[in-house]
Amino acid sequence: MSDDTLVRRTPWPESSSRAVGTPLQPSVVYAAESPDRLDDLYEGRAPGYSYARERHPNADVLATKIDGMEGCTGGITVGSGMAAVTAGLLAHLKAGDHLLGGNQLYGRSLRMMSTELPRMGIETSLADPTDVAAIEAALRPNTRMVLIEVVSNPTLRVADLDGIAQLCKSRGILLAVDNTFTTPRAVKPFDHGADIVIHSVTKLLAGHSDATLGWVGARDAALNEAMLGFAQTLGLTASPFDCWLAERGLYSFELRYDRAEENARALADHLHGLPGMERVIYPGRPDHPDHNRVASLLGERTGNMVTFEIAGGREAANKLVRAASNIAFAPTLGDIGTTLSHPATSSHRALTPEGRAALGLSEGSFRVSVGVEPADLLCREFEAAVRAAAA
Structure with missing residues (x-):
């Protein structure tokens, strides 16, 4: 290729085989062969793409x-x-x-x-x-x-x-x-x-x-x-x-979901009754307020999310987060690893304390997105953190 044609796009190599992994296509624009063909594309007579903002x-x-x-x-x-x-x-x-x-x-x-x-x-x-x-x-x-x-x-x-x-x-x-x-x-x-x-x-x-x-x-x-x-x-x-x-x-979604759900059941049961624990909310527990509906709507699919509330307000909340140093304290959910979030300072911070209280959220409320770590490890780490918060 000469220097004066370097700026021209190089055609994609032909192959008698195909990629197993999905190709990544970051192009913003797609060239059409003619105005007629572009009409066909926009009017649904031909498949394809023109501008990435659209598709x-x-x-x-x-x-x-x-x-x-x-x-x-x-x-x-x-x-x-x-x-x-x-x-x-x-x-x-x-x-x-x-x-x-x-x-x-x-x-x-x-x-x-x-x-x-x-x-x-x-x-x-x-x-x-x-x-x-x-x-x-x-x-x-x-x-x-x-x-x-x-x-x-x-x-x-x-x-x-x-x-x-x-x-x-x-x-x-x-x-x-x-x-x-x-x-x-x-x-x-x-x-x-x-x-x-x-x-x-x-x-x-x-x-x-x-x-x-x-x-x-x-x-x-x-x-x-x-x-x-x-x-x-x-x-x-x-x-x-x-x-x-x-x-x-x-591709790993079902494997991740099933393992995290199994872990969440174990963690919710373990948290229940720990010192300083005010309540544990998990759809798979019989004390969940909508337990009957869970059984009819979700069956055994009770999810990977656990919410709990500890006594002691913001001071105890700070102690718990510091003690749970191996658990990411982050306003997210669904990660392959377990994460911990505090609604009062993240997802629901825009609400007044009264507004959060009306939803049943306090300074001691936490949401756990349970990941795929060994369940016994999660139970030990959370028990230590809850006990530190109650100390």
Whole structure:
């Protein structure tokens, strides 16, 4: 190659074999052979790509895999879990509509409902998703959508998914379900009547705390088309590299989920009754407030998340974190390793102390995203930390 052609792109080498690993394609733009061919692409007569903000191969590969897990086609990959929430909501809501949310949503979802949506003219309110009667009482003539999580973050309450879905269907209201905590390994919301399903792929699906992504999908093609157009227009683009990492993470998802779930059961039982322990919340325990619904909705798939509360307030919380030095204290979940978070200073810090108390969260509340380490190691480390906090 001469110096004067160095800037020209080198054709990709032909091969009679194919790569086993998915290729990473970071290109922002894709060249078409003619204006006619570009028309064919944009108008759906030919497959392909033009500009990565609109679509790119790594995002489509990942979305197709999650589509298969959830039981739909046409879902989209976006730049974060909150981008998925945004696309799921704003592609279908307009000024004057009412959005009803579960009162124990993820902190940023609550903030969106309390701050961002109202300034756009969208009415919002909250109700208890464990009580379908409370949801029904909170509906308004202009209610367009209900947003819930199957298992709430971080209080681990279990929504009456079937009851709410039946209610929404009878009223012609869209039901959006955030399935991040439970994942399709535990429950598939479409099979229970959900219209839209949302994931923070960043968490359990990707599983290694190295990719920030979201996914949102529907079984109705028109809903998917609206969300895709919204995401393309507002630039909710997913990074090709993050999509590539997340797809790699999915190959071990079921192994990771099952091991972490087994560990979570063991840790929850071990924490119960330790000195200074006020309460332990885990869907698999018989003392969980929604235990009967857990059995009917989730069965044995009770997840990898454990929430507990210790006595002693912020001082004891600081002691516990310092004593648990081998456990990453980080505002995340779903990593292959165990992480510990403190809602009052992370996910729910935007709420007032009174607002957190109304959700059952105190300065002594912690959320554990249990990983795949040996269960006996986790039990020893957490017992030592809890005892240090109570000392």
